[in-house]
């Protein structure tokens with residue numbers, strides 16, 4: 001048995017689990033559709049995004065990449081990519097925030113033709129600080145909910161200078177990345193950090209959108225009793241009919257052993273909830289930055305804080321109760337001590353859609369005005385077909401009769 005991890009190729013393991021990206025690498029290695037274009041990429045730089053970057057380079061693009069935040073960069077991946085033809089890094093592991101911002105400016109000053117973004121980091125910065133370069137950019141793609149919200153605000157204020165594909169809103173992204181990727185990685189990280197189990201526990205999930213529904217369904221699958229809180233009555237009904245108990249956060253608070261937020265909103269867990277929670281309640285956020293759990297309220301209420309184990313901040317309340325906050329209230333799947341982010345198999349699909357955003361906008365003559373656009377459904381479907389192929393799964397084709405039936409609103413079989 002080998003006794004050491006092979007570090008000569010830090011992307012090797014991930015490539016084994018990203019068959020969709022590898023299939024595009026094989027095809028693009030021959031057709032090079034992005035030849036002649038330079039693409040600026042901002043993302044959490046680790047092995048999965050490394051395979052994404054090398055796929056763009058295989059497609060012939062010159063790739064300039066940076067981190068979408070300063071702390072998630074894996075140095076060995078950056079070093080490996082930097083040695084490959086057509087790829088240049090603008091990020092280092094352990095960079096200061098200031099150096100990270102400088103690196104983004106340096107990347108943008110190279111005047112990329114296209115931007116593939118996370119959180120609209122590069123797109124917002126090029127508009128704010130390099131407006132003359134923004135005018136030369138052909139287009140972009142954005143993979144996150146938060147980034148799309150930011151871009152839509154720019155569109156509303158009429159400041160966006162180029163078209164951007166919303167990768168986040170494609171079925172191939174949010175049905176899998178948000179629902180399955182966020183759920184499995186958040187629960188895995190919460191359980192690894194605490195060394196606890198969900199069986200028999202009451203898990204309160206705030207928000208029943210794409211992420212929340214995945215978390216609630218999977219927690220129940222692991223034996224938890226699930227309670228869902230919502231502000232949208234239709235989402236609450238959906239959760240009810242999926243078999244979860246619906247409650248207001250006030251009602252759920254005294255029952256919960258685990259609380260997981262995934263709303264995209266702020267102060268979903270706050271002072272009045274902390275005051276009612278059971279001793280030993282565990283709090284985790286899988287949603288938005290570090291604002292879903294009101295940490296200043298916890299700090300106000302607590303007599304003191306401790307770190308009982310890595311990744312857990314314990315708030316000691318004056319009445320003797322202890323509340324345990326995971327990963328400083330930041331995204332528990334991305335920033336916990338055991339965090340490896342989303343599973344490779346699901347990022348395979350998200351990053352394939354990012355590659356498609358560049359491929360479609362740069363190689364099809366779309367002639368789009370500045371704005372945020374859906375990726376054409378045909379493209380999403382093609383990627384889904386290819387993912388199924390990699391899984392060796394077949395589906396049926398519509399027969400001619402079935403196609404005719406769909407197209408003919410007067411068809412005799414359409415009447416009772």
Ligand SMILES: NC(=O)c1ccc[n+]([C@@H]2O[C@H](COP(=O)([O-])OP(=O)(O)OC[C@H]3O[C@@H](n4cnc5c(N)ncnc54)[C@H](O)[C@@H]3O)[C@@H](O)[C@H]2O)c1
Nearest residue numbers: 145207209210211229230231232262263264265286287288
């Ligand atoms: N952790 C990750 O890796 C990861 C991955 C994808 C998305 N996200 C983030 O997770 C958040 C949710 O994403 P989504 O795709 O599920 O969004 P979504 O819009 O589908 O769902 C959010 C849900 O929260 C509900 N909600 C809003 N305020 C609430 C409140 N105060 N109490 C209870 N429910 C409330 C909304 O009604 C909605 O149903 C976003 O911030 C997104 O950026 C995180």
